[in-house]
Amino acid sequence: MHLDVTYPVHDEGLTIPDSFLPAVIKTFRDNLELGAALEEELGGYGLHSLLSIEKEEGEETSEREYKHGINSPLFRYFDLLQALLKVDALAAKSEIGSWRGSTGPIAAHLIIWSLNDKRLVPRNEIADVLRIVSREEFWNSAHQRDLLLALSARWSEMPTRTKQSIERRILQGRKRWPRESGNDFKESRAHAILNRIHYLHSKQCVFTFDIDAVSRTLQADAPQWKPEWAKGAAFSMGMRTGWVKTDTRSDELQDKPLSEILDVAASLSGRAQDRFFVERDPFAGLCDTKPVRAFGALNAALRDGKFRDEFWREFLNHTSSRQEKVRFSVLIACRLARLPDExxxxxxxxxxxxxxxxxxxxxxxxxxxxxxxxxxxxxxxxxxxxxxxxxxxxxxxxxxxxxxxxxxxxxxxxxxxxxxxxxxxxxxxxxxxxxxxxxxxxxxxxxxxxxxxxxxxxxxxxxxxxxxxxxxxxxxLPCIQRQDADSDAFWAGFFWGARIPQPPLFKLIKPALLRLAHRQSETRRKHAEILAGMILAGWGARVDDGDARAVSDAELTHTLQEADDEFREQLLWHLQNWTKRADEKWREDAFNLLKRVWPKQISLKTPRISAKLAELAFAQGSRFPLFVDCILPLLVPTDQDYINLPIERHDNERLVEKYPESVLSLLDAILGENARHWPYGVSDILDRVEKSKPELLADVRMIKLKRVRSTT
Structure with a gap:
């Protein structure tokens, strides 16, 4: 079973009168809190991708129009809060204050954003509001842009004690994650602190500590960090749209010594802040234009005791997609075979x-x-x-x-x-x-x-x-005797092939196929269509050209009894398609299956299956009346929104005009007491039945259906 939280999307652009805003925004807050609680019940994964509230300068509005998951009600709430702030700042302050008693990412997101507005958080409340934000949320990357914008905007007006409190929190860094190695934690923590303090410093925030001394200490844990990276600390979390182009120009690598190529390529690779939709990958270009030189650079690094796995992967990927000379491929294979195990x-x-x-x-x-x-x-x-x-x-x-x-x-x-x-x-x-x-x-x-x-x-x-x-x-074949991951992998490959086994192989795997049809498993659900087709094909196949079937009537009946509606529906779908073939075999087999094999238990007579049986009958052309008589005992009223009915413009065989009484019998069996739930086109078909055979107007079935149609 898969659980998820879905959110309604309101695109109507509804205008709410100012006087109703406080009441409406409270309702939206309740809904947002409910969504957050449901997300937490499912593990909180839907709360990991919150969009920053403040959009980036120069960021296209269209880039933030698509909001997924809980971001949709979050930004609807934010829009209402902005509207309230314009007409009643005190009411807006009270509304944002209601989040201060809550915990979790949504509350922290809004509390942190509110710090940027003096009307919502006055100077004397900044320290108290920040104390509400936990260490975890203070370092949550989803809040980082709004936090840094708020701090940089309000820093100059903060009391010294408030600044020092914030500085201590920043220099403390985030907590160590579970199963995170000590070295990884130190480097990641140092990166994050350096980015924040240097971003704030670039915005004229004056610290009470020596930023140069602190930076030197932190860079001992993060030697790869560069000051220019701090520019992206307040990068928007909003979704950006556009095509990312890969720039593989390798001009800068052409004149470099082999021993320097990989280091230079690494320094040039990646995406720059000012060219967000351009990914530089000069080594890929070198692999394409001068693969021998790229191979030489990899070998030069090996001679220096360096194995750069990311560049090896790039090289192998590019050289495998080219028709390299055999001799060069031999050299690569020999080098790979001589690499150390590590x-x-x-x-x-x-x-x-x-x-x-x-x-x-x-x-x-x-x-x-x-x-x-x-x-x-x-x-x-x-x-x-x-x-x-x-x-x-x-x-x-x-x-x-x-x-x-x-x-x-x-x-x-x-x-x-x-x-x-x-x-x-x-x-x-x-x-x-x-x-x-x-x-x-x-x-x-x-x-x-x-x-x-x-x-x-x-x-x-x-x-x-x-x-x-x-x-x-x-x-x-031993794998199919088990019910474990090995068995799942076997069936995944087998059903992916989707080939009907030859009789000896089918006989060997038949017990496992039938067991799989009974199981309520993810494997059966994934492959229900092909599994149903395999079993139906087995029932239709004769053993050694005799009368015995590869899947007997009794075996198929038992399988249909033990399976679920999805499997039975898939089997009927195959049966309907196969009866459309030129040969008569499957038309006769379909009739026999419904007459002799299909189970008669009341519990198996469901609206979903009744709809598929009706579609099967409508697909039989001149044998339609015969099939209707066969399936009538198997039907119950259906509530399915869609059934493939012989609507006039699609009814090339004129089934309604040829067999009006059979059509009436079938409709009487599958239509319920509420005409609003009838499939599209039923009313038109009833009129055609009446026109084709006027004496059916006095039939109790027609009278009942017309009564339901007129009173619903």
Whole structure:
């Protein structure tokens, strides 16, 4: 179950009379407090992205128009507060004062913003108001812009004792986060303090301490900090819109010695305050224009004992997307294979991805080089420090197929499946032993790595089973006997492939497929459409061209009984689509399924399923009356807003005119006592029924439906 807090969006531009503002703003405050309380119940994640109230100078108004989550009611409240401030400053002061007894990010956001306005917080109240703000909220980045603007605007009028109190809070810094290392905490804390004091100093705020001495002490913990970074301390938290352009010009790197290239590239990279929508990445440009020189710079750094993993990732990404000469690819592979474990472990993803992208250039002449690199990567993935395990309570929320596609093990598994040797196998050839050894190596990796291998390999399960049935049975199928993250990864890959298994494989996985249909799990929910299609296809398939079905009538009935409406609805959707095929097989099968197999229990007769059964009948053309007679015992009135009815402009087969009595029978079964809940087009269909067969005017069903239509 997924819980979230949604907020109504009011775009009407309603004008509220001044006299009503105090009462209206109180109601909005209550709603805002309720939203904050609900967000806290869900873990408080929705309170982590509050927009700064004061917009940045030069910032386009349109850039702040889109407000998501709790920001929407927050800014509506702020607009009302501004309106109240214009007509009654004392009432506005009282209103903002009502937040001072509250805690949490929303209250702190508004309290901090109010410090900037003398009408809301007089000079003699600044210290008292600031004391209300907790240390956590004082250092919350969402409040930082409004806090710094308020402090810089009011600093000159503050008493010395108030200034000293604020200085102590700033120099104290934030608290250490859970599981944050000591070094990371020291550096991050120093960065934040330096940014704040230097921003305020640039706004002519005079401190009682020696800013130069304090800065030297703090820079010992944050040696990378630069004074120009303080300019962005009060950067707007508002959303900015626009295309970010990547500037990959590498002119500044062309004449630099190899040993200096990486340091210069690092200093030039990133986004400047004055060019927010331009990302500088000169090393990427060097990789594109002069990859050999970029490779030389990486090797020069290695000779100096420096491994710059961020530049290696950039280099591998760019060279893998180019058709490099085979000799250059060989050099890169050899260098990767010789990297120390500590270095190679930092670029496992990039190295595996590069290996997948270039392996066709290196095969078959340089297979031994790829083997060497494989032999380095797989043991590193098996190390405890490379493990990831999301096999616990949240495992079912993981999209194993998508995650596998972008993981080191996923890249290696794809490499196995696209190996040129495999593509040249004859129809009756088995998978080579070396291939199975490699695949088993990946499947033997721990935790999430194994699941990524399962997802990629099971995407090709039908093909692999045709190639090597015994290996699939021993190495892949045992996973489906469990109900854990490994099983979820198996099904993610299998359903992603969405191929109907050959009869021997279907027989082996059928019990697990039927069990999965019964389970109320995230895996079943994600794959309900394909799962329903697989089981329905199994029921429609005959074993050895005989009368027996791969999924028996009894098995399908039991599955439909134990499953939920979503699964039953998906199965009916497939059945409806398949009856539209040119051959008559599925039309006959659909009738037999509804007549013999569909469960008759009252608890399974739901409005949702009744709507799908009605749509199925309307899709049967000349067999419509036969299907109506078949499904009538299965129907209850439906409250579905939309049913695909034979509205006149879409009713090419003129079902209403040809079979008015059957149409009336079906409508009588699915329409409730409130015409407001009837699907669109029903009234028109009733008129067409009446016109096609006037004697039905005296039918009790028509009389009832017309009465409901006229009285609702």
């Amino acid at each position: 270095s190679l472990s930092k670029i496992l993803n990039a190295a595996s991805d590069w290996m997948l992208r270039v392996h066709k250039n290196l095969l078959p002449d340089h297979r031994e080089i790829l083997n060497d690199l494989w032999g380095r990567l797989v043991p590193l993935l098996a190390r405890p420090d490379a493990e990831r395990d999301r096999g616990g309570a949240r495992a079912q929320s993981v999209d194993w197929a998508t995650e596998a596609l972008n993981s080191p093990v996923g890249y290696l598994a794809q490499l196995l499946l696209t190996d040129s040797v495999i593509g040249k196998l004859d129809r009756n050839d088995r998978m080579p032993d070396w291939w199975k050894i490699r695949a088993d190596e990946l499947l033997s990796l721990p935790k999430d790595h194994r699941r990524h291998a399962l997802a990629i390999l099971c995407h090709n399960l039908v093909w692999l089973f045709a190639r090597d049935e015994a290996w699939v049975i021993s190495s892949l």
